[in-house]
Amino acid sequence: MMKKYIYSIMIGAFGVLSLSGCNNDVVEPDEGQQVPIMFSANLPSVTVESQTRATTFSNEDKVAIVAANATAVSPIPTNWTSDNLYLNHETGTIGNATWEHGYAEYPITLSSLKYWYFEPNKYLSFVAYSPIPSVDIRVTRPNSDMKLTVNGAAPGFFPDLLYTGTIGNYNKTRVSVLFDFKHAMARLAVKVIVVDQDGNILPSNAHPVNQLKISLLVVNTKVTQGNFDLVSSQWTLANPGTSYQTAYTLATSSSMLPVPYDNTGSTPTSVCYLLPSTSAVNVVSSSSINFKVKDTNMGIEVGGDYPLDQFKQIDGSPLTLEMGKTTVLLIKLQYTAIPPVSPTIQLQGQLIEWDYKGTSTVVIE
DSSP: OOOOEEEEEEEEEEEEEOOOOOOOOOOOOOTTOOOBOEEEEEOOOTTOTTOOSOSSOOTTOEEEEEEEEEOSSOSSOSOOSGGGEEEEEEEEEEOOOBOTTSSOBEEEEESSOOBOOSSTTOEEEEEEEESOTTTOTTEEOOSOSSEEEEEOOSSSSSOOOEEOOOEEEEOTTTOEEEEEOEEOSEEEEEEEEEEOTTSOBOOTTSTTGGGEEEEEEEEEESOOEEEEETTTTEEEEOOOOSSOEEEEEEEBTTBOEESSEEOOSSSOSSOOEEEOOOSSSOSGGGEEEEEEEEETTTTEEEEEEEEGGGOBBTTSOBOOOOTTEEEEEEEEEEEEESSSSOOOOEEOBOOOOTTOOSOOOOOOO
């Protein structure tokens, strides 16, 4: 006798955090010696699951460097306008990685060599970012020395904006400036698994998993622009629009994906989804995921459009998006033999740190 199945979808979320470190060379130059400023950059380890697309720098990538005059007691200058800048958004070119300090460290070369101030009591503070406006048209710097306008537009919607935060105050005893880049965006990733009526995960070759396909997987958002302050490392977003814009499309009826599906790792099977995040504007309430799965043998399709603010963690707290973190949308597709009650959709999950190696617990009613 042929078995029939009813499918229900359970969706949860958990987050992960990316970390990084830094190191600099310190020397004691001779009095009056002209000392060049040496720049380098590093990123979090490529093995960290929370990486966005910028898992590494490539040779000839471009970054912008800003240096402002500081004092011995004030590492963060109050004045980052052009009259106080020593380096005014200078373009640096990334070289091949070295491993002198045990991690990937990328040399940065400016078009012309820059030197520390001759006077030993003069200090500099620095910020850096990538991509730069001349490389990516989605990044502009209008009306302000230290704010970037970042647009969500084709291709790829929002770029993976990297920033360093302010570092310093340094003088010529520092010699080498290491920029420790972080991710300014919040990342969304999706994981889809199939469970039986008892909650046991089914392998991809088990029936009916082998006849299931993701027929729709789209991330939508009303947030299409943000302003990022390079000094405070904070976003300010324009008010969201009234209608959703398609940010990322991974699956359609003409280009379906098999289940299980997972793009949460450091080398995702497809693009990740990047959104600016700020406490001043609730990006979660302005975004949604459109997900459907189809039984290609029986023609059954379940799913729909799920606003992100309907996703709940295990403790019932709301889903969050945060800079430098990954929020994983865990979708559990449950099947049971007829006759149960009609399919139901639960939005529930768990927020965990990036180094958590266990499995999330989702309550199935």
